[in-house]
Amino acid sequence: MNWAESGCVKQKHRLIVRSSAGPLVAPLGSSVVLLCYVDELLLMEGLEVEWRRTDSQTLVHLYQDGESRPEAQQQDYHDRAHFFTDQIQHGNFSLCLDNLRAEDEGRYTCRVYSQQDSGETVVQIKDVERLLVSGSDRSVSAYDGEDVTLNCSVDSHIKPEHIEEVLWRKTDGNILVLLYQNNEAHSSNERYIDRVELFTAEIPKGNFSLRLKSVRTEDKGVYMCLVFAGGLSANATVVLEVGFSTLDIIMLIFCITASGSALLLFCLIYCTSHNNDVEVGLHLFLVFCPNILMFLAFVLWGVSEGSLFESVSCCALYFLRPLMVLWAAPYVHEFTGNNKTWILKYSFRAEYIVFSAVFYSVLFKYAWDKSISYTGFESIVIPVLFVIVLLLNLLYIIYFVG
Template sequence: MLPCSTETLIPLEELEVEWMRTDSESLVHLFQDGEIRPESQNQAYSGRASFFTEEIKHGNFSLLLTNITTEDAGVYNCSVYRQDESAQTSVQIKEIERLTVTGGHVISAKADEAVTLNCSVDSHIPPEEMEEVSWKKVDQDILVLMFQDGEVKTESAHGSYMGRVEFFSLDEISKGNFSLRLKDLRTEDKGLYMCEVLSGEFSANATVEVQQLGFSSMHIGVLVLCILAFVFAVFLSYHARTYLIKKYYGRTALSVQCVFVISPNVAMFLAFILWGVIEGFFTETATCSALNLLRIVFLFWTAPYLNTFQDNVCRFIKRSAVTLEYAVITTVAYSGLLLDFWHLYQETQEWIIIIFLVLFTTLLLVLYIIIFAQGFTKMKSRTLNYLLAALTNVFRGLVVVFSYGRNLATVIIVILQFLPLVLLVFLFFCSSRIRKMKIYVFLLMSVLITEVLNTPISVYVHDTVLESNKERVGLICVTVFLHILTVMLLFHVLVLIFEKLLSRSDLNTVRTEESQSDVMVYIFGTVALVCVNSIALAAELILKARNGERTVEDLQVILIPSECVFALCCLTLHITTFCRRYRVILLYALSICGCKRTSVERNHELEAFQSTEAASAAQETGT
């Protein structure tokens, strides 16, 4: 409001009031002949300058000026005329304090493209002296980029935007242009963004919405690979199953089986690699892609036609399939934790951290050496495979505990996982001194039971210690899978022990034939797992493009449990095969534990086995 008034009341018909801007001689407003004359005022003030109509007759000629801009700064004269008399007063509008942010709009784009989120700042404060200008993603409350204290704070960008966002040049910033350049657009970038400006007592903001993110060529590539994997797995399953049932392993049949196993899993491996390139989730991508690639070796290991392969290939798969999967999944799934562990050492310089880190990485390195040594040489050691895997489990737990939550009780719980190792070592070194079969069987069962119990122990440790880690659920699934693989390795050791025990008797093992269960487990692994992988990835990709955010935070929680089911099926199959083959020893073990005999035939088998045991013991006593 520009004030102007007189103490003497003037009749309206004798009154003339003129508001004039002195620097430009522009008529701001006019009251003449008892009426307001809006048609006389300069167009720049039309609709913005007005008298207080009811106050004019009381001598108040103040002017209300609205929607002021920087151009309104200057000196205004109020001239009052009455016949031959006149008077005037001047009012100065100095620099106008203001802060206006504009740029609100909607953007539609495709993934992998670059977009510009507009934000223009108009203020009496020079842009380079602004206290803070920040871009935020509103729906997730994520800081995208910040301009503060005259410089761009690139380190302030959220990890998902690091290296993908930037302001324009400093020349543009000096003009008030704080528009944001967002490159390599991702599906999760969809949403509402706010440009917020703070400077002293002033604040203002503008919003920009990014919507309708279409698929990029890489997204389409992922979908195509998922569809191909699904089609290959389903279409070839009929032919593969037919050949297996007929036990036909000719060149054509083996070619079909190899395509059946390799093609869908390679397609899903490539799909997850592309998914990782697009979305940037390293641990999830590395683990899921490794699972699909390693599944090829694992499926060949379960295949009924494995013995038809070349000797060196067959030997490598038989000896290294389970151990290789264990080593690779451990490496890729826990790489992030190992990196955090290394950063913790750099901060604290604690010697115990570097010891655990060196031991853990050394165990993995030795495990890789043993895998390839057994696969490509005559070296064969089932026991060493299990021992290295079990030791790795313990040190893996210690790395987790010392990285995220040191607690004496938790450390003790992790160390308890050494128990099956201690029992197994005792069994090996003291087996020659154990005369009673009951003790021998008890120790074997104790090793197996304690190793199985290590699984809930490890799950408890991960769930408790990694409570604040975003990868907690995924790592819990991974640790369950790794412990299942460890039990499978232990089972191979127990089979070896039983084979040595059986060699002391004159009884022959029962020869087992390929069963329908073998075929069903193999088909389940080749078809069901690929279908779960392809459907999960395709659904997540489509939903993320539609919603702009992840539906499932980590696909490991879908893929790894299905992999656990397959591994358990394989373990169950091997256990049933083992029970059929070594039923005499198992019956004897049950008999000495007090179990009833169920048939005459089995009674004779047990009597024969007991007589050979007695003869063997007498011979050892004599020597």
Template sequence: MKILVFGRLLLMLFVARIDAFSVHGPAEPLIVQPGDSVMLPCSVDTPLPLQELEVEWKRIDSETMVHLFQDGESRPESQDERYSGRAEFFVDEIPKGNFSLLLVNVSPEDRGKYKCVVYTNQESREAYADLAMEWLVVTGADEAVFVYAGEDVILNCSVDTHMPVEELEVKWIKTDQGIMVLLFDEGQNRPESQHERYSGRAEFFTEEIPKGNFSMKLRNVRTEDRGEFMCKELEVEWKKTDSETMVHLFQDGHSRPESQDKRYSRRAEYFADEIPKGNFSLLLVNVTPEDRGKYKCVVHTSQESREAYADLVMELEVEWIKTDQEILVLLFLERESRPESQHERYSGRAEFFTEEIPKGNFSMKLRNVF
């Protein structure tokens, strides 16, 4: 009797163990790069009888069959053709409860969610795997572009200038490393100037160049491409010559107010509609005495740089008045003392300290007070 009861207890425990199984998948998304191989984890804590076992790996978005284990065997004939020869079980691990899948030569089209469904005679359980490719952030001109490794990307650059394109030099530079990505010079694309990393991968849209479109197509984006790319063309600087203070900058087809010294923020600006006509004049508003001095306008093109200068002088008028009688005692106007404008009572008696005027000192000396 004891033997029969013991055997019955063993059978009950065995059935309960099958009913209680759970399936484990990865806790976090699996991050891969194109061309990589990746294991999609799926396992149970305790091995299951092979004669009762069926395991399916499917894509959730389309129910595409990635791989199937059935009747004690792997069934490659059941796979969708996109996964044929690329997805396989670790066959020796299945008896141990490991149903993980190896996916080789991963492509961007493989991104997405997968489910591992384990069936027994009593029930089924599922686990999920999220296969992702790392976003790369590539910036060019004024916008950020998000792209997966292995994909192609277009970075826009439009040159709006009065100069013929044959006279332009347009460079695409990877700014964090100073690498030459692409060059247009003397009316031609110059692939021999590219860094070897971008040879055959970066190119202009040749038929668009006569229209001033110097956008770049970058093929097969790689992890090391992450970062900022700059399209460099015409550049115009306005600076104060005594201090090299940046008053305003036009660069890469845009006014760059963020480059201004804070003293000129929102006070100095280009006539944006005039720049394509070759007019780089600057408007300075709310002028202060501190703005006096020499300024230079530096225009950079592909071949050379040229400068022009402007001298900002403030026309001061300084009056000394006897307020109770509104009598003009002394006048400085148009950079000169004006004794002829004095009231006769002060003629020859009131004068400036001439040598002090350039320093801003307009003190008056009054002789023979009475």
């Protein structure tokens, strides 16, 4: 007897599972619904629905034993793929995929198992919008001391909350200029702190252009805007050219004049070597003129470049150098009275004490700025070591110089 013909054995038949007619197109970072449904009501007992990538058979999401099983899905889809749970009893097994990524492109299979019945359908996601970042086709020029804007735009419909990070880097030296993360922008590099910012009101429009304030000569170079979103990254570059300002030109004139005056005075001293009074006068000009000019040049350099440590130390050095030169000069005995006594006894001491005070004050500020950026052991060690060095220097001044 044919049991199948008698109807005593229920034959397994194929469910008709439906989906959308064509491929889905959606922008990067958005949410998309992959349709999967049946026209008949199914028993919930023993119902199982699984979504897999057709190419790799990666499990995207699973419904089993009356509930979703997120622990079974691939890690890449955690918190991104979910069912409309309240619709499953009505035969709707559609999958919602959030925060769409470029690698989500492909074909997805929806398989439905119910009692002795089963069926499947395929949904395709294609043409996920790519992450495009644009900068500036031409180099950006600015004069020393000016403010400048370096362009960077995300040319897509990605929402700001889907952008994970935006990095601005200076490529020569791989220097981090600014980091945008968690809706906040900040710089940890001392060269750029308080000098760089984004245009906050423009960020929702995809504008991540960088404003660089008080441009310096050392800022010249290539800057990269690197954007991370939806598992992708893209970048654009901007070339910054820095021209000479009025301060730079005056500073250059001082430096050239200092060198030229030194050469000229050397020649005059050589030509007037037979005249002792004139020679001493020219020597004094040689001692003071180039050093004072270089002192003024470093003052301007400190103003234009904002390099406090270097400019203060160099200014003090050039300002006090004439004292040391006079102390070592062979014609020091040509001076008389208090001038001679002061030069021989106090010029060396005065230069050492003043220059040490200037140098160590600058060093102290640098050490202090570094120590507050550390936590724990380093924040204590740096100030302690600095105080020890300072005390040793004071003892040297008291017992050997004083």
